[in-house]
Amino acid sequence: MENLHFExxxxxxxxxxxxxxxxxxxxxxxxxxxxxxxxxxxxxxAIHTSARGFGPxxxxxxxxxxxxxxxxxxxxxxxxxxxxxxVVSLRLDQAxxxxxxxxxxxx
Amino acid sequence: MNAHTSFAExxxxxxxxxxxxxxxxxxxxxxxxxxxxxxxxxxxVPYAFDDGAVIGSGTLNANAVLIAAQEGEFMGGGVGExxxxxxxxxxxxxxxxxxAAVLVLAESGGVRLHEANAGLIAVSExxxxxxxxxxxxxxxxxxxxxANGCFGGMGLIAGCADFVVMSDAARMSMxxxxxxxxxxxxxxxDARDRALVWRTTxxxxxxxxxxxxxxxxxxxxxFRSAALDLLGQCKxxxxxxxxxxxxxxxxxxxxxxxIENVGDCKDATDIWQRxxxxxxxxxxxxxxxxxxxxxxxxxx
Amino acid sequence: MNWNDLCLALFGPAHGIVRDxxxxxxxxxxxxxxxxxxxxxxxxxxxxxxxxIGVETALAQAAVVLDTIEHHPGRPIxxxxxxxxxxxxxxxxLLCINRxxxxxxxxxxxxxxxxxxxxxxxxxxxxxxxxxxxxxMADACYALPEAEIRVMRLPAMSRVTKISEDVxxxxxxxxxxxxxxxxxxxxxxxxxAIWRDDLRQCLRDALQNPNxxxxxxxxxxxxxxxxxxxDIVQRVLAA
Numbered sequence: 001m002e003n004l005h006f007e008x009x010x011x012x013x014x015x016x017x018x019x020x021x022x023x024x025x026x027x028x029x030x031x032x033x034x035x036x037x038x039x040x041x042x043x044x045x046a047i048h049t050s051a052r053g054f055g056p057x058x059x060x061x062x063x064x065x066x067x068x069x070x071x072x073x074x075x076x077x078x079x080x081x082x083x084x085x086x087v088v089s090l091r092l093d094q095a096x097x098x099x100x101x102x103x104x105x106x107x
Numbered sequence: 108m109n110a111h112t113s114f115a116e117x118x119x120x121x122x123x124x125x126x127x128x129x130x131x132x133x134x135x136x137x138x139x140x141x142x143x144x145x146x147x148x149x150x151x152v153p154y155a156f157d158d159g160a161v162i163g164s165g166t167l168n169a170n171a172v173l174i175a176a177q178e179g180e181f182m183g184g185g186v187g188e189x190x191x192x193x194x195x196x197x198x199x200x201x202x203x204x205x206x207a208a209v210l211v212l213a214e215s216g217g218v219r220l221h222e223a224n225a226g227l228i229a230v231s232e233x234x235x236x237x238x239x240x241x242x243x244x245x246x247x248x249x250x251x252x253x254a255n256g257c258f259g260g261m262g263l264i265a266g267c268a269d270f271v272v273m274s275d276a277a278r279m280s281m282x283x284x285x286x287x288x289x290x291x292x293x294x295x296x297d298a299r300d301r302a303l304v305w306r307t308t309x310x311x312x313x314x315x316x317x318x319x320x321x322x323x324x325x326x327x328x329x330f331r332s333a334a335l336d337l338l339g340q341c342k343x344x345x346x347x348x349x350x351x352x353x354x355x356x357x358x359x360x361x362x363x364x365x366i367e368n369v370g371d372c373k374d375a376t377d378i379w380q381r382x383x384x385x386x387x388x389x390x391x392x393x394x395x396x397x398x399x400x401x402x403x404x405x406x407x
Numbered sequence: 408m409n410w411n412d413l414c415l416a417l418f419g420p421a422h423g424i425v426r427d428x429x430x431x432x433x434x435x436x437x438x439x440x441x442x443x444x445x446x447x448x449x450x451x452x453x454x455x456x457x458x459x460i461g462v463e464t465a466l467a468q469a470a471v472v473l474d475t476i477e478h479h480p481g482r483p484i485x486x487x488x489x490x491x492x493x494x495x496x497x498x499x500x501l502l503c504i505n506r507x508x509x510x511x512x513x514x515x516x517x518x519x520x521x522x523x524x525x526x527x528x529x530x531x532x533x534x535x536x537x538x539x540x541x542x543x544m545a546d547a548c549y550a551l552p553e554a555e556i557r558v559m560r561l562p563a564m565s566r567v568t569k570i571s572e573d574v575x576x577x578x579x580x581x582x583x584x585x586x587x588x589x590x591x592x593x594x595x596x597x598x599x600a601i602w603r604d605d606l607r608q609c610l611r612d613a614l615q616n617p618n619x620x621x622x623x624x625x626x627x628x629x630x631x632x633x634x635x636x637x638d639i640v641q642r643v644l645a646a
Contacts, residue, residue, distance in 0.1 A: 001148045019139035024118055025155040026180035033138050033156055050153050079153045135646035142639060146584050150570065162643065192624065192636040196643025203644065218535060220568050223558045223585045225633055227535065228597040228623060231543035232636070235621045238516045258505075263539055266509020281493040281504045281536055289563060290495040307501050318503045350517055352476050355510070359473060362466055362507055370462075375501060 004047040004058050008066040013040050013073040020098040023091045030080035030088060032095040037075040049080035061085050065092045112327045114252040115276045119161045119176035122212050125327040126250075126334065127165030127174060134163040135200075136193060144187050146222045155181045158189040162197045164206070168335055173201050176212035179255035185219030186260060191229025198236035201245055208246045208338055209237075211268070216283065217259015230260030237267050242349045246270065246341045250330050251277040251319075256308070258283055269341075271319040272333045273310035274326075275395065279319070280308040302391060306375035311390055311398050315379055316365070322395045329395075408551060410455045410487060413530050416606045417485075424451045429458035430467045431487060439611060447614070450475040453487030453541070460537040461494035465507040468541070472514040476521055483524040483614055486515070486545055490537030492559075512540035519546055519619065526613045528602065529554040529589065546619055547599040549609065550589035556597070557587045583632055594632030596623035 016036070023031040030049075037044055045062045062076075076095070080088070096102060114122060123132055136142050138156030147154050159181035164173050175197050177184040186194070194211075201209045218226035237247055249268040251257045256278035257265050265271055265279055273279060284298035284307075297303060306312055314322035320337065323329035348354065369378045379387035384401055393401075408416075410431050414424045418435030425433050431453050436446040452471040458464060475482055493504055519525050527542030529550040535558050542548040550556070558564070561579070565572045578585040583594060592598040599616075602609035624640060627633030 001151060001153065019137070021120065021138045021156065024178055024180040025153055025159075029180065031138075031155060035139055048153055050151055077156070079155055081153050135643050136639070142635075142642075145635060149582070150578075188633060188636055189639060192639035193643060195624070195636070196640040199640055200644050218558050220558060220564050221570075223564075224556070224592065224595055224597070225584050225636075227539070227556075227558050228543070228592075228595055228627070228633070229636065231539050231597070232621060232623060234512060234539065235516070235544070238513065242520060259536060260539055262505035263509045263512060263536060266505045267513060279503075279505065280500045281508065282495055282500060284500075286563060286567075287495045287497060287500065289566065296497040296500070307497065312501075313503065316503060318506055350513060352473070352517065352521075355473060355514055355517055356477075358510060359466070359469060359514075362462075362510060365502060366462060366466070370498075370502065372501070378501070 002049050002052045004049070004055055006045040006059060006062050007042050008045070008062065009041060010043045010066055010070040010072040011041070012070045014071070014099050014101045017100050020095060022094045022098055025079045025081050028082055028084070028087065030078055030083040030091055032091045033077045034095050034099065035075045035077070037073050040073040043071040043074045043076060045076045045078070047078045047080060049078070051080065051082045057085055061088050065089065069096055113325050114274060114327045114330050115254050115325050117327065118180070119159070119178035119212065119214070122327070123161050123163070123174055123176045126210065126212065126331050127167060127172070128169065131165040132163055133165065134161065135197070136162065142189055144189050144222065146187065146225065150221050152221060158187060158193065159184060160190040160193045162193050167207070167331070167338060170207035170338055172208050172210055173197050173204065173206045174210045174212070177214045179214035179253040182219050182221065184215035184253070184255055185217065185221070186215060186226050186230050186233070187219035187222035188225040188229055190219065191226065191233055194233045195229070195236045198233065198240050201240045202243055205245060208248055208341065209240055210248050210250060210334060212250045212252070213257045213261050213265060214251070214253030214255050215257055215259070215261035216255060217261050227260070230264070234264050234267055237264060241267070241269060244349055246338070248272065248334055248337055250334060251279055251310070252325060252330055253277060256280070270337045272321040272323060272330060272337070273313055273319040274323050274330070275305065275310040276325040277310050278305065278308040279313055306391070311393070312375045314398060315382060315384065315390070315402055322398055324395050408530055410489070410530070413487070413606070414451065417610055426455060427467070429454050429456055429464055431455050432471050437607065437610060439614065448482060450479065450482055450484045451487060452484065453489065455489050457489055457491040457532050459491050459494035460508060461496065461499045462502050462504055462507045465504070465511045465540070469511040469514045472511070472518050475523065476518050481522055483526065484518055485610070486525065486527045486541045488527060488529045488533045488538060488542040489531035490534055491532065492534035492537040508536055508540045512544045515541065515544040524614055526610070529556060529598070535559060543597070547613060547616060548597070549600055549602050549613060550592065550598050552589065552601050552603055554589050555587040556589060556592050591632065594627070594630045596625070596627030596630060596633055
C-alpha cells in the first residue's frame with residue numbers, strides 16, 4: 001500500500017456541506033470523499049492506494065484538479081485500487097459535482 | 108427518478124437512497140467515521156471508508172425501517188470483521204428500536220476471504236442477531252438484485268430471513284459455479300454456461316421453487332414496491348409469526364418433499380416441467396410478471 | 408479423534424450413538440455432577456469423515472434437532488462437527504442448498520430458544536458454511552486441541568483472492584486472521600475453549616454454563632483476537 005499526501009493552495013471554499021462520497025473501491029476504481037477542512041486557503045489530498053510508485057502521477061492529477069477547481073477548506077480522501085489517471089480525474093470531478101454548491105445530491 | 112432504473116447497476120449507497128422515502132436516510136457509521144478494515148493493508152488491498160456496508164435508518168411509505176446494503180464491487184461484497192459488525196449492530200439496534208422491518212440489500216460472496224477467520228465468525232454473529240430480530244416478531248426482508256448475487260455465508264443468512272425478493276439478474280446459493288467447476292470439473296458445472304448458471308441459482312428458478320417470495324424486474328421501483336407489499340402483508344393480523352416447532356416442521360416437510368419430487372432432476376428445466384410449467388424452455392425469456400403468474404403460491 | 412472414540416470418552420461404552428452415512432446421531436448419558444445423581448441424557452448429532460454438507464445431510468441433522476425439541480423438552484444437544492463445508496455439486500445448488508443449511512441453523516436456534524442447552528464441538532475439521540450452521544449456532548462451541556477451522560482450502564482461496572498459495576501459507580502461520588488452529592479461534596471469541604484431558608468433565612462444565620447470549624465479539628475483544636467488532640456493535644447502537 002502507498003499513502004500519499006498533498007496540500008495545494010485554493011480559494012474557493014464551498015458552502016457548508018456534509019461529507020460526500022463517490023465511486024467504489026473495486027478493481028481499477030476508487031472512492032473519493034470530500035469533507036470540510038479547517039484551512040480555508042488549502043485543499044488537502046490524502047490518497048490510500050494499492051498501486052505503488054505512482055507519486056508523481058498522483059501529484060500531476062491533483063494539481064490539474066486544483067487548477068480547475070481551486071478549492072479551499074476541503075479535505076479530499078481517496079481509496080484507490082489501481083484506477084487510471086483518467087478515472088481518478090473523473091471521480092474527482094464527480095465528487096465536486098456532488099457538492100450542494102454544484103447542485104449535487106448528498107450521498 | 109427514471110421510469111426504469113436498474114437496481115443491479117446502482118452502488119449500494121445509491122440503492123439505499125432509492126429504496127427509502129426521499130431524504131429520510133440517516134446513515135450509521137458513515138464513511139466520514141472511517142471505520143475501516145484493519146486487516147486489508149497487510150494484503151496490499153485498499154480499505155473502503157464504509158467497509159462495503161451501508162447501514163442506517165429511513166422510512167418506507169412512512170414506515171420506520173432499518174436498512175443495510177452491501178457493496179458488491181468492494182471485495183465482492185464479502186463480510187469482514189467491520190462489515191459484519193455493522194450488520195450485527197443493525198440487527199441489535201432493531202431489537203431496541205423495533206422498526207417495521209429490517210431490509211438487507213444483499214450482494215455478497217459470503218465470508219470475505221481476505222479476513223478469513225474474522226469474517227467467518229462475523230457471519231455467524233449476523234445470523235444469530237437476525238434470528239433474534241425474527242424471534243422478536245420484526246420482519247427481515249432480503250432484497251437480492253446485484254450481479255454478484257448472494258452466496259456462501261450470506262446465502263445462509265438469506266435462508267434465515269422472513270422474505271426474499273429477487274430479480275433474475277441475481278442469484279442465491281452457497282457456492283459460485285467456478286468453485287464447483289474447480290472441484291469437480293466442467294461436466295459437473297460449466298461456469299461459462301451463463302444460461303445454466305442462471306437456471307440453477309437465478310431469481311426465476313428460486314421463485315419457481317418457492318425459495319424466494321417475490322420475483323421482480325431489475326428495477327429499483329419494483330424492489331421498493333415488493334418491499335412495501337411484503338411490509339403490508341406483515342401488518343395483517345396474525346400474519347407474521349416467529350419461528351415455531353410447527354413452522355419448522357412444515358418447512359422441513361417441504362424440503363423433504365422437494366428431494367423426493369425433484370431430487371433426481373438433472374437440470375432446472377426438468378424441475379420446472381415437474382412443477383407443471385407448460386413451456387420450461389421459455390422461462391429464460393419470460394418477464395417476472397409472467398413467471399409469477401405461472402405458479403400459484405400458497406401464502407406462507 | 409475418531410467419532411466413536413470421542414463418544415466413548417464422553418459417554419462410556421453404553422452410548423447409543425451410531426453412524427448413518429456421514430451423519431452421526433443418537434444419545435449418550437452423562438452423570439452431571441460426577442456423583443450419584445440422575446444421569447442426564449444428551450442428544451448427539453453431527454457428521455464425520457470431513458462430511459460435505461449436502462441437502463440430505465443438512466436435513467438429517469435438522470430432523471434430529473426437531474425430534475429432540477418435540478419429544479424431549481430441555482434435553483441438551485451436542486453438535487459434533489467434522490465437515491469440509493457445503494457439498495460442491497450442481498445438484499445441491501439446484502435444489503437450493505442454502506435453504507437446507509439455513510434450516511438446520513434455524514432448528515438449532517429454535518432449540519436454544521426452547522431452553523435446550525446446545526453445545527458445539529469441533530472434533531476434527533470445520534469449514535465455512537458447514538460450521539456456520541451447526542457449531543457456530545450453538546450456545547457455545549468448543550474444540551479439541553488438534554482440530555482445524557478454515558474458511559476455504561488454500562488452493563481454492565488462492566484462485567479466488569489472487570493471492571499466491573505461498574503467501575497464504577505464510578499468513579496461515581503468522582497471522583491470526585488466517586491461522587486455522589483452534590487456539591486462534593478461542594482468541595477471536597469464535598470458540599469458547601479447548602477441551603483437553605478429561606473430556607467428560609469438559610462436557611459437564613459446558614452444560615453448566617448458563618449463558619445464552621452471543622458474547623463472542625466481547626470475548627474476542629477481551630482475549631485480544633478481534634479488537635473491533637464489539638465496539639462497532641456498540642457504536643451502531645449509539646449512532
